[in-house]
Amino acid sequence: MSNSNTLVLGATGKTGRRVAARLRLRGTPVRAASRSSETRFDWSDPGSWDAALRDIAAAYVVAPFVPGPAHEFVARAEAAGVRRLVLLSGRGADTWGDSAFGLDMRSAEEAVRGSSLEWTVLRPSNFAQNFDEDVFHAPLVAGELALPAGPVPEPFIDIDDVADAAAKVLAEPGKHAGRVYELTGPRAITFGEAVELISRASGKPMTYKQISPAEYTATLVEAGLSEEDAHHVAEMFVLMERWLLAVTTDDLATLLGRAPRTFEDYVVRAAAAGAWPR
Ligand SMILES: NC(=O)c1ccc[n+]([C@@H]2O[C@H](COP(=O)([O-])OP(=O)(O)OC[C@H]3O[C@@H](n4cnc5c(N)ncnc54)[C@H](OP(=O)(O)O)[C@@H]3O)[C@@H](O)[C@H]2O)c1
Secondary structure, three states: OOOOOEEEEOOOOOOHHHHHHHHHHOOOOEEEEEOOOOEEOOOOOHHHHHHHHOOOOEEEEEOOOOOOHHHHHHHHHHHHOOOEEEEEOOOOHHHOOOOOOOHHHHHHHHHHHOOOOEEEEEEEOOEOOHHHHOOOHHHHHHOEEEEOOOOOOEOOEOHHHHHHHHHHHHHOOOOOOOEEEEEOOOOOEOHHHHHHHHHHHHOOOOEEEEOOHHHHHHHHHHOOOOHHHHHHHHHHHHHHOOOOOOOOOOHHHHHHOOOOOOHHHHHHHHHHOOOOOO
């Protein structure tokens, strides 16, 4: 097979759409897939997988939100002649122990790392863009972010760096086989400091409030999550308290040959784009 088609799962999501844009820019044929993408791909409908995998050389894989389906997906990818998989996982996934957090990502890692294909795993820290494109955005717009995070800092990573890393790995067959990259931002800051920086750059008064994991779980349930899902999300903050995820790494700089983008750089760009109106 001599095709260079790249399948991008989660193609409408925060990382997938950035990865797809980078690949297209460099002339790589991209098949963008998700439930609402041009190529329909649904983790809960295995009947949608084979068409997405046809004539694909490499795939960027965003894990399904439940453990399990990635194993069958990898078997189908092998059968379809896919050669390489690049999986998005999470920082320190092998240190999460018996935590209920990230069972989905850990199951996908097991499937990808156990495959006969060339694989690479990307394990980024919490995304900076969670503050303007995801779960922390609405509370900030309302003026207060309340989370079960205290003095333990987090090396937030800019998703544009995650996408740069994924695009580079996808562009270099053979160079990153069997590698696990722990990707972090250049400096760890607390959630309180993050909110302070966002408030200053946007000119909008915002506060950060530390609450307990139980209070946070209750907030998430009120917002519509199941008890189980809410507990799993809150568990991430319990993991952070162990300090294991707070340490920065050099993996991104080694991979890209440049320093990671700073949180301040992210905040200025997002504020200028109107992410947090006054
Ligand atoms: N947020 C963080 O700080 C962070 C840090 C490290 C790792 N991660 C991991 O990153 C992953 C999420 O990646 P992301 O932030 O790029 O995505 P995202 O912004 O959360 O978007 C989710 C993507 O998955 C697609 N999707 C949702 N349900 C699907 C289904 N049943 N079948 C197929 N596709 C489905 C969505 O598109 P459709 O709606 O069109 O299907 C969308 O493209 C998760 O595994 C998360 O654990 C996140």
